[in-house]
Every structure is written in structure tokens, then in C-alpha cells.
Amino acid sequence: MSYLLRPAILAMRPYPPGKPVEEVQRELGLTDVVKLASNENPYGPSPAAVEAAKAAAGSMNLYPDGRGFALKQALARKFDIAVDKVVIGAGSDDIIGILGQMFLQPGTELVMADPSFLRYEAAAGVNAATLVKVPVDPDWRHDLDAMARAVNDRTRLVFMANPNNPTGTTVAKAEIERFLDGLPGHVLTVLDEAYFEFGQGSPGHFDGLDLLKAGKRVAVLRTFSKAYGLAGIRVGYGFMDPEIVRAFNAARPPFHVSAPAQVAALAALDDFAHIERTVALTKIEMKRLSQELQSRGVPFIPGRGNFVCIETGPDSDTLAGALLRQGVIVRPGAQLGMPHHIRVSIGTAEEMDRFLRAFDFVKSSQQAVGVSA
Numbered sequence: 001m002s003y004l005l006r007p008a009i010l011a012m013r014p015y016p017p018g019k020p021v022e023e024v025q026r027e028l029g030l031t032d033v034v035k036l037a038s039n040e041n042p043y044g045p046s047p048a049a050v051e052a053a054k055a056a057a058g059s060m061n062l063y064p065d066g067r068g069f070a071l072k073q074a075l076a077r078k079f080d081i082a083v084d085k086v087v088i089g090a091g092s093d094d095i096i097g098i099l100g101q102m103f104l105q106p107g108t109e110l111v112m113a114d115p116s117f118l119r120y121e122a123a124a125g126v127n128a129a130t131l132v133k134v135p136v137d138p139d140w141r142h143d144l145d146a147m148a149r150a151v152n153d154r155t156r157l158v159f160m161a162n163p164n165n166p167t168g169t170t171v172a173k174a175e176i177e178r179f180l181d182g183l184p185g186h187v188l189t190v191l192d193e194a195y196f197e198f199g200q201g202s203p204g205h206f207d208g209l210d211l212l213k214a215g216k217r218v219a220v221l222r223t224f225s226k227a228y229g230l231a232g233i234r235v236g237y238g239f240m241d242p243e244i245v246r247a248f249n250a251a252r253p254p255f256h257v258s259a260p261a262q263v264a265a266l267a268a269l270d271d272f273a274h275i276e277r278t279v280a281l282t283k284i285e286m287k288r289l290s291q292e293l294q295s296r297g298v299p300f301i302p303g304r305g306n307f308v309c310i311e312t313g314p315d316s317d318t319l320a321g322a323l324l325r326q327g328v329i330v331r332p333g334a335q336l337g338m339p340h341h342i343r344v345s346i347g348t349a350e351e352m353d354r355f356l357r358a359f360d361f362v363k364s365s366q367q368a369v370g371v372s373a
Helices: 021-028 047-057 069-078 092-103 118-126 144-150 173-181 209-213 242-251 259-269 272-295 316-325 349-369
Strands: 086-089 109-114 130-135 155-161 188-192 218-223 236-239 307-311 341-345
Touching: 021 316, 047 259, 069 086, 069 259, 086 092, 086 242, 092 118, 092 155, 092 188, 092 218, 092 236, 092 242, 109 118, 109 144, 118 130, 118 155, 130 144, 144 155, 144 173, 173 188, 173 209, 209 218, 272 307, 272 349, 316 341, 316 349
Parallel strands: 109 130, 109 155, 155 188, 188 218
Antiparallel strands: 086 236, 218 236, 307 341
């Protein structure tokens, strides 16, 4: 049977998620598996968020607040911005997809770095727009000059992840300001700050909201999936011009953020201790992993997210597969446009110890048989 599916959809590839622990246990017969593939919070969600979601579950027969009133009000207060500039979604990738529907159609273009978050590609593909991928610079950072040159009268959206996923690299505020000031008025730059919290306190870290508040043509996206530990319940948020917000609310599904997600996010937003602990422990383990890799002479990309890209050689699948057989799930870089790297999420101290033991075992085994990783 042949269905008349749109060619643009048929040309797309599904998003490759990190392997679930249960799948690896089932496929390889392992009982002890560590997942360091999806940049999740290894310390779990805020206990307050868990209790809020439990309470909301008793009313799951009712539709959630389609406007997300309480959560939007709380976000507006926390970030000192007008509530008519706030949107929420079922994860920030939901907001990315809706923005694509709003701005893109055949004959228009989306500009992004290469490599960067794969869901930007999907925003172009679903809407049959042209995807323009601009290679990162030799330091794995966004090449903003090249991206500016790629913009033309057909460009509608520019996506910029800061820190970038999968590289973990950042660009400075002055660089982004110069880039924004040089763009034509019909282009919206979407600044994706999914890993914003992990950069706080680092030299050069800045709040992308300052750009929006200064009147720049930018939308700023964030998520509760990473530092807040709510990846499984799917809730993200964004800040943008009220004109775009009004169009967003017309384009989005009517009840796309569930009631448990809204109340859990609301509770997590106020649990400052949980966020501070998560960020502090992540930075400790990020520094330790970096030092351990340096001591072994293993090259990697210094980043400001909650993950590290490690250089592996010509085929990251070889090393990732060997680690998988040791019960350690990492993300093969080939899935992310980086075939010479693996991406390793920062876990707990025990999980990082487990990774290092598995990494050393695999490397020594490969060296013993003369196999390049």
C-alpha cells in the first residue's frame, strides 16, 4: 500500500534518542547499567516537584490550564519580564517546532550551526523550508561571521544554541549583539539556552534575556529538562516579543503542557537549593572528568553544559559500542554530526568513576589488539 506522504517528511530522519537503560539491559543481558547519553539530571527532580505532580494526578480527568497562567506568571516574576512575553511548551523542542510552523514554508530558509541541536533541522524539514548549515569554527564555536553571510532575503529563522549542543561551546554577549545588529529586520534569531544554569558563575556567562529586554530581535528558549530534572514530564519555556507570543498561542495545541508538568515546573522553579546543588555537583564532576582526560592525554572539547565531547578517532561508534557492552551508555558522535567524538553526560561521582573504569578498560583492550578507537 502506498500513501501520499509529503516528500519533505519522507526525507527527514527520526531523532536518535539516547538508549534507555532498560533496552540495554534487555539486549545485552546486563543488570548494572549507567546512562550518560542524554544530558539528564542524575540527582533527580526536586522533591517539591514530585509532590506537586502527585497531587495533580488526582485531577487528570480534567484538561490542564491551556494558558498556563500560574506558571507564566511565576516565570515573569522570576526573570523580571512582562508576562505577555512568556510562552510555555511540552519541552523547548515543542516551542522550536511551533516557531518553525509559524515562520517557515517552502521557499524560506533556516540557518543553524553544524553541528548543533538536531531538532532545528526538523523545524525546517517539517515545513519544507531550506536548511542552511554553517560549519562551526576550528574551536567548535558558532562561526557568527559565516552565519551572517548565510542570511539572505529568504531567511526567516536563525537558531543558535548557547552553550551549543553537542559541542558545549559558547559565544560571548558582544559577539551575539554584533551578529544581531547586522541582520535584516525580517529575521528572528532563536537563542536556545537549554543549559543556561550550568554556565552561571563562569567567566563571560550572560543572560540572553538581556538582549530581548534591550529590544533585539531575539527569542530566548529554556527548559526544565536539564538542571531542573524534569525531562520525563516535558516542559520548556521561552521569552519573545508579544506579537510573536500572540501568534504562538494561536498556532500551538490548546492543551499541550499537562497539568502535572505545569505544577511540577512551578514547584521546581522555587526550589533554589535543588538547582544550586545540581549545578555545583555537576561543575565538580565536569572539572574532575576534564582533569582525568587531560592526565590520560585524551583530547576533548571544553564546554559549559553538563556534558563533554571526547575525541575518539575516525569512528565514535567503535568506542561507544565497547562502552555499551561494559554497561555505560554514551552518545555516539556520528548521531550528532561529530563522527570523531562521543558525548558523555556528567553524572554523579559514582557514575563518572564507572565511566572512567570502563573507558580505561576499553582503551587498554583495543590497544592490546591494535584496534583504533
